[in-house]
């Protein structure tokens with residue numbers, strides 16, 4: 001079963017390949033006159049998203065903004081590197097460059113923006129009266145609070161000149177098209193990269209409530225609090241053509257094409273891994289396709305990631321409940337990096353715990369220490385893909401006979 005499940009999982013990851021996703025979108029895209037076309041790619045997948053566009057057309061101007069760790073070839077257009085997950089001065093310079101480019105466009109111009117995850121942190125454009133330091137403090141407080149991405153970005157939009165439709169406002173009256181590779185479960189495009197071409201997720205008052213709700217209000221600067229009190233309630237964002245071209249849902253749908261007999265788990269797994277395993281254990285027999293992204297409460301000092309911990313927990317649950325032989329489960333991050341490890345996740349079955357014990361590892365003790373990586377490594381059941389160059393959260397496939 002392992003090779004079959006791996007092939008289905010691989011098909012899901014391939015569907016999220018940034019170059020492939022843009023290439024599939026190109027036939028439906030009207031570039032217009034290349035002499036009036038500006039192309040900007042932002043986020044972790046920016047170089048891979050812009051490559052097929054630059055093969056298809058030579059725009060008037062183009063710019064890539066990505067994280068400095070992203071590997072990319074020289075594509076012959078300027079690249080600006082930016083910090084992530086905490087914004088830095090290079091990111092601020094990049095955000096300013098994009099806004100300047102957008103502000104210089106006229107009604108006959110076309111701005112094509114290619115958006116992928118990570119761009120919120122990479123493009124800090126502090127609202128008038130705020131500084132990069134203010135934004136750094138807000139970002140750090142929200143990151144430490146465990147607030148979900150929708151909440152983080154609702155706040156960040158209210159403090160920014162580029163997020164929450166700010167880019168669309170700057171580019172007005174030019175035509176704006178955005179192709180989005182979504183790393184947000186549920187695909188609210190206002191949340192992906194903080195929606196530079198769409199109206200914000202909430203109001204300044206909502207941002208205050210969110211900061212209070214996650215005990216961050218007291219941690220942000222007085223300038224931020226003043227700004228949120230005085231900022232206009234509504235932002236008029238011009239209409240843009242913003243399209244999704246890849247996402248966790250799209251990847252799960254592609255896995256379904258690969259395995260039409262399978263059922264899709266709904267809703268996707270977004271809960272803590274402990275609760276996720278309870279849900280998986282209740283599924284009837286058959287082949288199940290799983291999207292989402294779980295959370296883990298880390299208390300131990302071991303090494304692992306949410307996908308590895310989920311797989312290990314499921315193997316233990318299967319043993320405890322005496323699942324019939326043949327069950328198999330693959331679970332991994334589509335970016336190929338689960339937590340701070342070099343594994344994407346794991347592929348487990350009825351042999352996993354036996355192999356672990358034979359190698360001298362106690363699975364329960366490993367779990368207690370959040371050390372799923374070393375336990376699964378001892379069993380030879382890690383899922384190793386290397387960095388995939390994309391990220392649409394996590395995918396899993398479970399077979400229960």
Ligand SMILES: O=C(O)[C@H](O)CO
Nearest residue numbers: 117118119120192193
């Ligand atoms: O950049 C961001 O805001 C996150 O990656 C979600 O898209």
